[in-house]
Amino acid sequence: CSSSMADKDEISPLIANGASDISESAENSESSSTYRGANIFLLITLSVSNFFAALSFSVLSPFFPGAAEAKGISLTLTGIIIGEFELMIFLSSPFVVHIAAHVGNRFVYICGLFICGTCSVLFGVLEYCPNGSTFAIMCLLTRGIGAFGGGIFLVSSFAILAHSFPDKVSTVTGIVEMALGLGYMVGPALGGAFYDLGGFRLPFFTVGGLVLLTAVAAYLITPALPAESGGHNRSASFLKFFSIPIALAILISYAATGAMYGMLDATMEPYLTAAFHFSSTIIGLIFLTPSLVYTLSAVLWGRLTDSMGWGIGVLIFGLIGCTIGVFFINPASFVLPIKPTLFTLLPALVLVGLGSSAVMIPVYGLCLDAAYANGMDENIATINLVSGVTNSAYSLGVFIGPTLGGRLYDTIGFDKLLFAYSGLFVVCAVLLGIARVYSRYKNVKLAESPKASADVPCPASTVDSPAAIEHSLFPRSRRSSISCLASHYSYQYTVQIIESPRANRFGGFGAAASSA
Structure with a gap:
């Protein structure tokens, strides 16, 4: 009997400990579900805000050139006003690394939305400016400040994504890029419709108001991020990041893709008009093709990158797709003497959309991985640096693309220009392959060293x-x-x-x- 009592005394604490463990496990499971739900809600908020921000970026494209001409602004200056947006994002993105280190990404994200929305509304008021230089200067200032807000908003929003989804960076990037793509597709259509309904002011007032409402909602809804003590007050090294060969190869590929889009924006319309005599409506639908394919395939590439670990393979596939697609838009006669038709043009644009999506979606996650694998700290400073650098690389490409593309279109012809871009993508693929082999060799050598073990x-x-x-x-x-x-x-x-x-x-x- 005494033996039985002793056994009970020994078993009771074990039962109590087991019950305690089960209770703690249940609480942890409930907390984990709450955490995942909050992150999903955050992802939805970021996607919606990126969609409305993209509307404000693109709403002016169908009507502003004509409106600016009526105000006495030359086509060259109009191009500068439109193109300065990407230039300002290129210049402002790196500064977010230092700004966010002091005030936090959530604050920068919300401020960027407020700046974008406010400048969009103010742009609609510029209709009342005097014609000529006054109107041009005010347009440059307003769009430049709005671009600064867009730059810090984009960098901080992608930094928040990487902070909240560290093991699914490419997947969530694909989702948010899909929202951005939808915004860029819908923006020009809405801008043209609102301009026809209410003139110059209505598109900017409507879209700017939506962005401001989104900023208020983001302030109320977006949760405060956990304390960023692991690097919040420290800055990451730009020099160290740019000394990573594979990161440089990825950034060059990213900038080349942006340059391709900028070049096509500037040159496709005159080419389609001259070669096919399409109406403006048909040209608009053709422009929609690569954007639609990009948007629909973005999540797929993100899933393949995160779930299957095929990031570099996806990126190289994208470069190959861009090489073939760009070439067949108008094949160079000295390489393939065939006459371009609608049946070669549309599949080529589908390949461009598919390839550019495959290039762009894995970039952010791959650059983060490269930074961590080469000894940079896993903290918020590194996240901000990578977000700023990748946004700057793409914006630089989009700014250079139309600037050089328009001039080369006039000097060497459209087919030779496209052939040159095809060659550029081949060079990017070769550089990426060399950098990958070097990174593999470098890490094998590290594994053989005593320190690695x-x-x-x-x-x-x-x-x-x-x-x-x-x-x-x-x-x-x-x-x-x-x-x-x-x-x-x-x-x-x-x-x-x-x-x-x-x-x-x-x-x-x-x-x-x-x-x-």
Whole structure:
């Protein structure tokens, strides 16, 4: 009997501990569900705000050149007013790295929306400006300040995405890029319709008002980010990032894609008018083709990059698609002497949309992976730096594309211009392949060094529980948390970290893990 009582005394604490563990597990599961729900809600908010911001960026394109001409502004100056938007984003994006380090990404994100919306409304008032230089100067100032707001908004919104979804960066980037693409597609159509209904003011008042409402909603809805103590007050090194070969190759490919879009925007309309005698409506529908394909395929490329680890493969496929698509828009006669038709043009534009989407969607996640794999800190400073640099690279391409494209169109002809861009994409693919091989070789050499095989303790605080997620800037994946859980219950042991979940997309970056 006494033996039975002793057994009960020993079992009771175990039962109590088991019940406590079950209760704690249930609470953690509930907290985890709440965390995931909040992140999904954040993703929806960011997608909606990016959609309305894209409307404000693109709403003026169908009617502003004619309105500016009526105000006595030359076509060249009109092009500068429209093109300065991307130039200002290129110049302002890197500064977000330093601004966000002091005030936080949420504040920068909301301020960027307010600036975009306010400048859009003010642009509608410029109808009352005197004709000539006064109107031109005010347009340049208003659009320039709005572009600054757009730049800081875009950089901070993608930084918030990477902060909130560290293991699904390309997937959520694809979703938000889809929203941006829809905004850029719908914007010109809405702008033309509103201009016909209410004149110059209505498009800017309507879209600007929607952006301001979105900014208020973002202020009320967007949750405060966890404390960014892991690098919030420190700046990441631009020089260190630009010394990473594969990051440079990715950025060059990204800028080349932006330049292609800018070139096509400036040259497709005169080519289609001269070669096919299409009406403005048909030309608008043709312009819609690559944008629609880009938007529909964006999420697919994001999923393939994150789930399958095919980031570099997806990007190279995109470069090949752009090479073929751009060439067949109007094949160079000295290479392939065929007459361009609508049946060659439309498939070529589909390839352009598919290829450009495959190039652009993995860029942000791949650059983050490259930075982390080459020793940069996994903190908010690195996220801001990568977001700023990638946005600057694309905006620089979009600014250079129409500037050089228009001139080369007149001097060498459209077919030779497209052939040159096809060659540029081939060069980008070769550079990317060389950089990938170099990165693989470099990481194999690191794996063979004594330092690479040293044991690294895994602290108990990194357990992938909801509580840890709340207080950790970069929650680890399930694979990493298994090792940390072992450390949590075996205090006297340390666990060797042999693999980073972010390393797989490059093939070579995970070489240290496979050799270990």
